[in-house]
Amino acid sequence: MHDVRVTPISPEAADGDLCARPFPEQEYLDRLGAVQARMTERSLSSLIVADPANLYYLTGYNAWSFYMPQCLIVPVDGDCHLFTRAMDAAGAHYTAFLPTDRIHGYPDQLVNRPDAHPFDWIAARALEIGVLTDDVGGYVGAEFDAHFFSVRSYLSLRSALKTAALVDSNELVNWVRVRKSPLERAMLHSAGRIAQRVMEIALGELEPGRRQCDVVAEIQHAQALGAQQLGGDYPAIVPMLPTGETAGTPHLTWSDLPLRRGEATTVELAGVFHRYHAPLARTVVLGKAPRRLVDCAEATSEGMAAVLEKLRPGTRTCDVHREFAETIGKYGLTKESRIGYSIGIGYPPDWGERTVSLRPGDETVIEENMAFHVILGMWMDGWGYETSESLLIGPDGPDLLTDIPRGLTIKA
Amino acid sequence: MHDVRVTPISPEAADGDLCARPFPEQEYLDRLGAVQARMTERSLSSLIVADPANLYYLTGYNAWSFYMPQCLIVPVDGDCHLFTRAMDAAGAHYTAFLPTDRIHGYPDQLVNRPDAHPFDWIAARALEIGVLTDDVGGYVGAEFDAHFFSVRSYLSLRSALKTAALVDSNELVNWVRVRKSPLERAMLHSAGRIAQRVMEIALGELEPGRRQCDVVAEIQHAQALGAQQLGGDYPAIVPMLPTGETAGTPHLTWSDLPLRRGEATTVELAGVFHRYHAPLARTVVLGKAPRRLVDCAEATSEGMAAVLEKLRPGTRTCDVHREFAETIGKYGLTKESRIGYSIGIGYPPDWGERTVSLRPGDETVIEENMAFHVILGMWMDGWGYETSESLLIGPDGPDLLTDIPRGLTIKA
Numbered sequence: 001m002h003d004v005r006v007t008p009i010s011p012e013a014a015d016g017d018l019c020a021r022p023f024p025e026q027e028y029l030d031r032l033g034a035v036q037a038r039m040t041e042r043s044l045s046s047l048i049v050a051d052p053a054n055l056y057y058l059t060g061y062n063a064w065s066f067y068m069p070q071c072l073i074v075p076v077d078g079d080c081h082l083f084t085r086a087m088d089a090a091g092a093h094y095t096a097f098l099p100t101d102r103i104h105g106y107p108d109q110l111v112n113r114p115d116a117h118p119f120d121w122i123a124a125r126a127l128e129i130g131v132l133t134d135d136v137g138g139y140v141g142a143e144f145d146a147h148f149f150s151v152r153s154y155l156s157l158r159s160a161l162k163t164a165a166l167v168d169s170n171e172l173v174n175w176v177r178v179r180k181s182p183l184e185r186a187m188l189h190s191a192g193r194i195a196q197r198v199m200e201i202a203l204g205e206l207e208p209g210r211r212q213c214d215v216v217a218e219i220q221h222a223q224a225l226g227a228q229q230l231g232g233d234y235p236a237i238v239p240m241l242p243t244g245e246t247a248g249t250p251h252l253t254w255s256d257l258p259l260r261r262g263e264a265t266t267v268e269l270a271g272v273f274h275r276y277h278a279p280l281a282r283t284v285v286l287g288k289a290p291r292r293l294v295d296c297a298e299a300t301s302e303g304m305a306a307v308l309e310k311l312r313p314g315t316r317t318c319d320v321h322r323e324f325a326e327t328i329g330k331y332g333l334t335k336e337s338r339i340g341y342s343i344g345i346g347y348p349p350d351w352g353e354r355t356v357s358l359r360p361g362d363e364t365v366i367e368e369n370m371a372f373h374v375i376l377g378m379w380m381d382g383w384g385y386e387t388s389e390s391l392l393i394g395p396d397g398p399d400l401l402t403d404i405p406r407g408l409t410i411k412a
Numbered sequence: 413m414h415d416v417r418v419t420p421i422s423p424e425a426a427d428g429d430l431c432a433r434p435f436p437e438q439e440y441l442d443r444l445g446a447v448q449a450r451m452t453e454r455s456l457s458s459l460i461v462a463d464p465a466n467l468y469y470l471t472g473y474n475a476w477s478f479y480m481p482q483c484l485i486v487p488v489d490g491d492c493h494l495f496t497r498a499m500d501a502a503g504a505h506y507t508a509f510l511p512t513d514r515i516h517g518y519p520d521q522l523v524n525r526p527d528a529h530p531f532d533w534i535a536a537r538a539l540e541i542g543v544l545t546d547d548v549g550g551y552v553g554a555e556f557d558a559h560f561f562s563v564r565s566y567l568s569l570r571s572a573l574k575t576a577a578l579v580d581s582n583e584l585v586n587w588v589r590v591r592k593s594p595l596e597r598a599m600l601h602s603a604g605r606i607a608q609r610v611m612e613i614a615l616g617e618l619e620p621g622r623r624q625c626d627v628v629a630e631i632q633h634a635q636a637l638g639a640q641q642l643g644g645d646y647p648a649i650v651p652m653l654p655t656g657e658t659a660g661t662p663h664l665t666w667s668d669l670p671l672r673r674g675e676a677t678t679v680e681l682a683g684v685f686h687r688y689h690a691p692l693a694r695t696v697v698l699g700k701a702p703r704r705l706v707d708c709a710e711a712t713s714e715g716m717a718a719v720l721e722k723l724r725p726g727t728r729t730c731d732v733h734r735e736f737a738e739t740i741g742k743y744g745l746t747k748e749s750r751i752g753y754s755i756g757i758g759y760p761p762d763w764g765e766r767t768v769s770l771r772p773g774d775e776t777v778i779e780e781n782m783a784f785h786v787i788l789g790m791w792m793d794g795w796g797y798e799t800s801e802s803l804l805i806g807p808d809g810p811d812l813l814t815d816i817p818r819g820l821t822i823k824a
Contacts, residue, residue, distance in 0.1 A: 063663040064649055067559070067761035087749055087791055091654075091661020108749035109773065112766050114582055117557075144563040145529075147479070148761070151556040151566045152580065168564065170526055213636045213643035220632035224625050224666075231625035231668025234650045237476055242503075249503020251475040254636070256643025337499050337520035348760040349479035349560070354524050361521065379499055 021060040022274040023183055025097050031058055032080060034176045039076045039141070045133045046126075047074040047169055048142040048157065050149035052347040054173040055082075056275055061096035063088055066148045066347065068111055069118040073131045081131045083122040085111065104129075119153040123160030138164035141172060147349060174355045177344050180369045184344065185392055187276035188371055190230050192390060192401025195271025195278040198222040198232075199404050202239070202269060206284045206411065208261040212241055212254040219269055226273070233272040236346035237279075240268045247283075247384040250377050262287045266377075266386040270351055271402075277343055277351040278401040279373045281388035284409040296385045297408035299331035300376050304387060304406060307339065307358075307374055312397045317362045324358075324376070333378065338362075340374040343390060368393050433472040434686040435595055437509050443470055444492060446588045451488045451553070457545045458538075459486040459581055460554040460569065462561035464759040466585040467494075468687055473508035475500055478560045478759065480523055481530040485543045493543045495534040497523065516541075531565040535572030550576035553584060559761060586767045589756050592781045596756065597804055599688035600783055604802060604813025605639040607683025607690040611816050614651070614681060618696045618823065620673040624653060624666040631681055638685070645684040648758035649691075652680045659695075659796040662789055674699045678789075678798040682763055683814075689758040690813040691785045693800035696821040708797045709820035711743035712788050716799060716818060719751065719770075719786055724809045729774045736770075736788070745790065750774075752786040755802060780805050 035058065039047055049055060052066040059072060061082060070084035081102045082092055089105025096103065106121040126132035132140065140161060143149050145168075158166045180188065201222045205215045219239045226232030242252040244263040259265065268281040285293060306327040310320045324339050338359035341352045351373070356364045358374065375388040387406055391398040447470065451459055461467060464478040471484060473494060482496035493514045494504055501517025508515065518533040538544035544552065552573060555561050557580075570578045592600065613634045617627045631651045638644030654664045656675040671677065680693040697705060718739040722732045736751050750771035753764045763785070768776045770786065787800040799818055803810040 062665070063661070064652060064665055064761065065663045067649075067764075087662050087789070090791065090793075091658060091664060094658050094661065094664065109771070111750075112753070112764070112769055142563070144567070146562065147559055149563060150558065151554070151561060151563055154563045154566070155556070211643055213638060213645075217633045217636035217644075220636055221629045224629035224632055226625060226668070231623055232629075233625075234665060237479075238646045240476060246503060246506050249475070249506065250499050251477045252503065252506065253474070253476055253646060254643075256638070256641075338523070341524070349476065352479075352524070357524055359521070377499070379502065381502075 021095060021097060022187065023060065027181065027183060028059060028097050031176065032074065035074060035173055036076055038172055038176065039074070042141065042172070043139050044141040045076055045135060045138045045164065046131065046140045047172065048140065048149070049074060049173055050143050050153070051146040051173070052148065053345040054143070056345055056347070057173065057177055059096040059098055061092055062275065063092070063095060069122070069150070069153050071122065073126050075131050075133070081126065081129060083125065085118070117152050117156045119156035120160070123157050127160065134161050134164045136163045140164050140166050141169035142166055143171070144168035145171070145354070171354055174353050177353055178342055178355050178370055179367060180344060180371055180392065184276065185369065187274055188278060188344070188392060188401055190273040191271045191276045191278035193227040193271065194223070194230060194232050194273055195269070195280045195390065196402040196404060197227045198269055198271050199267070199280050199282060199402065202267050203282065203284060203409055206259060206265055206286065208286050209258050211256050211258050212243060213256050215241065216254045223269070223272065230273055233275060235270040235272050236277060236348050236351040237270065241265050242384065245382045248379050248382050249384070250379055259286060264289070264293055264383065266384055268386060272346070275345045275347070277346040278390040279343065279351055279388065280390060280402055280404065281375055281377070281386040282404065282409060283385050283387065284411060286411050288412070289408060289410050293383065293385060294408060295331065296333065296378050299328050299333055300378055300385060300387055301407050303327040304374070304376060304389065308389070308398050311366065311372070311391070311393065313366055313368045313393060313395065315366045317356055317358045317364045317366060318360050321358050321360055335378060337377070339376055340372045343371050343373045366393055368395055433507060433509060434599065435472065439593065439595060440471060440509050443588065444486065447486060447585055448488055450584055450588065451486070454553065454584070455551055456553040457488055457547060457550045457576065458543065458552045459584065460552065460561070461486060461585055462555050462565070463558040463585070464560065465757040466555070468757055468759070469585065469589055471508040471510055473504055474687065475504070475507065481534070481562070481565050483534065485538050487543050487545070493538065493541060495538065497530070529564050529568045531568035532572070535569050539572065546573050546576045548575045552576050552578050553581035554578060555583070556580035557583070557766070583766055586765050589765055590754055590767050590782055591779060592756060592783055592804065596688065597781065599686055600690060600756070600804060600813055602642050602685040603683045603688045603690035605683065606635070606642060606644050606685055607681070607692045607802065608814040608816060609639045610634040610681055610683050611679070611692050611694060611814065614679050615694065615696060615821055618671060618677055618698065620698050621670050623668050623670050624655060625668045627653065628666045635681070635684065642685055645687060647682040647684050648689060648760050648763040649682065653677050654796065657794045660791050660794050662791055671698060676701070676705055676795065678796055680798065684758070687757045687759070689755055689763040690802040691755065691763055691800065692802060692814055692816065693787055693789070693798040694816065694821060695797050695799065696823060698823050701820060701822050705795065705797060706820060707743065708745065708790050711740050711745055712790055712797060712799055713819050715739040716786065716788055716801065720801070720810050723778060723784070723803070723805065725778055725780045725805060725807065727778045729768055729770045729776045729778060730772055733770050733772055747790060749789070751788055752784045755783050755785045778805055780807055
């Protein structure tokens with residue numbers, strides 16, 4: 001499945017840019033066009049984009065500035081404008097493809113204040129430029145479930161709009177991101193090469209007596225180093241390795257406690273290349289594996305095989321889930337939570353796209369060039385087992401991004 | 413300044429816990445008491461706490477689950493309850509000091525859906541338990557500027573409250589966090605020991621020809637390893653190292669481009685211990701330093717000395733800023749943005765507490781046991797200089813958390 005690997009193209013880097021964008025300008029224009037077409041369908045005059053993954057997708061803008069209010073405003077016709085803190089606006093053109101006259105910086109005096117908010121300034125400026133319109137009967141969309149669009153931002157924007165309605169975009173941009181372009185698929189394959197290397201290192205480093213933080217040190221080292229010429233980028237989620245009794249719960253980060261013989265550890269991590277993520281999970285037992293863990297691993301492997309067989313264009317995501325549930329059901333196992341979700345660009349705190357889920361009730365029809373993290377987390381009372389695959393949907397089935405033995409790793 | 417070091421006490425760890433809380437239960441009860449006293453002053457019947465740093469402060473809850481809706485609800489009298497996704501609720505007692513009957517998990521079917529939201533479930537359950545009250549004339553507080561309390565969460569909660577008003581908490585918990593307890597001060601000193609080690613490694617690793625990502629690999633390795641017996645924790649912000657022309661902008665993360673002789677790099681990173689952060693910034697030039705950079709570094713060092721002299725109980729934060737502005741003003745330099753902020757617990761995307769800022773107009777009177785990151789970022793057009801110190805306010809002045817030469821590092 002790994003024969004066809006497109007080498008990532010960095011057309012901007014060839015020009016000697018200091019902080020190169022991984023895609024040519026035309027790719028961003030195509031993406032903006034797709035977003036504006038959906039805005040027309042939804043009768044939105046402007047769209048406020050605050051999710052950093054959506055900002056990166058639409059403009060290439062890439063900086064750790066999302067802890068302060070910022071947004072891209074996309075009008076239904078014409079050019080989009082970026083609004084961010086003055087100190088970040090000054091350097092935004094290093095990564096965003098926008099000309100500097102479409103990048104606006106609000107004064108630093110507005111940050112972290114009880115009596116004023118950056119979105120007061122942003123709304124006023126955007127109305128002045130005309131990229132935000134306040135028409136009678138008009139609709140302005142905003143990302144009501146994005147992590148970095150706060151309630152104060154919303155209230156400030158709402159009070160600036162005297163006539164237009166402010167409505168939820170319902171992840172409009174995220175849904176455009178679901179189908180990956182050829183260059184995006186190359187990015188995901190590169191991320192997979194990094195994930196492969198990082199997981200190999202993680203599996204090698206887990207040994208009795210080592211502190212969890214020591215193993216994480218090696219994982220994070222490998223994540224930044226990347227794979228040969230492919231330099232690594234930071235993951236949206238830090239390495240997670242719930243261990244021993246706590247392996248029954250999924251999102252614990254590490255401690256400084258040593259790993260113990262006889263304990264199982266679930267490792268979940270990602271390889272990241274230019275913000276594209278290939279997440280991967282495996283379970284390791286140090287010493288003799290308990291029967292229940294071996295049995296669970298075997299049933300889950302059979303479940304994964306069934307899922308991979310089913311994951312192809314034309315299938316509904318709920319049917320993929322049912323296949324898994326029926327397979328593990330034969331062994332008396334059940335799983336309440338979803339078994340996968342759409343992936344691509346990720347920023348903290350999440351590498352999921354918040355769109356398609358593989359679960360009951362989700363009737364999304366799978367298409368070629370979608371990408372998923374299929375994650376089979378079996379969290380029991382006081383123990384757990386996890387395995388996962390990141391993949392692209394090819395014409396005839398899944399194209400896996402990594403190639404790591406899928407079952408339980410037993411280190412005697 | 414480093415003679416007095418309190419060894420961090422881990423009373424829970426002594427009991428052999430799997431995932432120990434770093435503070436005794438009484439510390440959490442004291443913190444909750446302080447929050448409830450302020451709620452009484454503000455006439456709040458309930459407070460919705462969604463900021464993961466505030467959750468950790470009040471309960472010890474520590475997991476990478478904040479990418480999904482979750483909150484602690486604190487009533488003005490009585491016990492608080494935690495609401496999170498079912499898969500995370502199952503293991504929340506490993507870190508939160510709450511008994512399991514005060515931890516509630518919402519069904520996984522509610523995540524990432526257009527037609528239902530976890531906060532619908534949370535609000536209904538909280539009203540049923542009575543931890544959320546919906547009284548005529550009552551006020552419920554929520555964190556309107558927290559990163560992980562989305563607009564949909566707010567709208568869902570607002571529609572569940574038929575009579576009580578939903579109001580901004582104005583960072584109520586963050587303001588309680590401003591003064592550090594003895595155990596918290598010990599945590600910050602431990603974080604400082606880690607920051608010291610990490611910065612020494614970073615300064616050593618920056619060499620011409622090395623890729624930025626290779627240097628970051630060593631930094632991240634050191635951050636997780638920690639300092640001797642003090643295991644490192646993950647930082648709220650990844651290492652940042654704007655280089656060359658991009659050093660004029662503060663929040664760029666790394667690329668895979670090699671460092672070049674003659675270029676300056678600003679490095680900003682943190683040492684982290686049990687979520688307590690000691691951030692630190694320095695500037696390194698590889699080769700001969702340009703005159704303007706040397707001059708800027710010298711003026712900024714004089715500015716830092718003036719700030720440290722001024723930072724003591726009884727001084728207003730705006731006066732500290734003025735002292736800095738006047739000192740660098742003598743050299744024709746100005747700085748628009750704040751020169752520091754309160755620190756302590758941090759979660760991505762920010763290690764600031766969103767309370768006190770050292771800047772014009774902020775009239776907070778400095779008190780003993782506050783903690784600050786004084787960051788002097790001089791971002792110019794196409795170049796920049798940064799230096800910083802993390803410190804606690806002692807009775808007679810600042811107690812620095814690290815001891816690294818403050819000026820420009822020149823590696824010839």
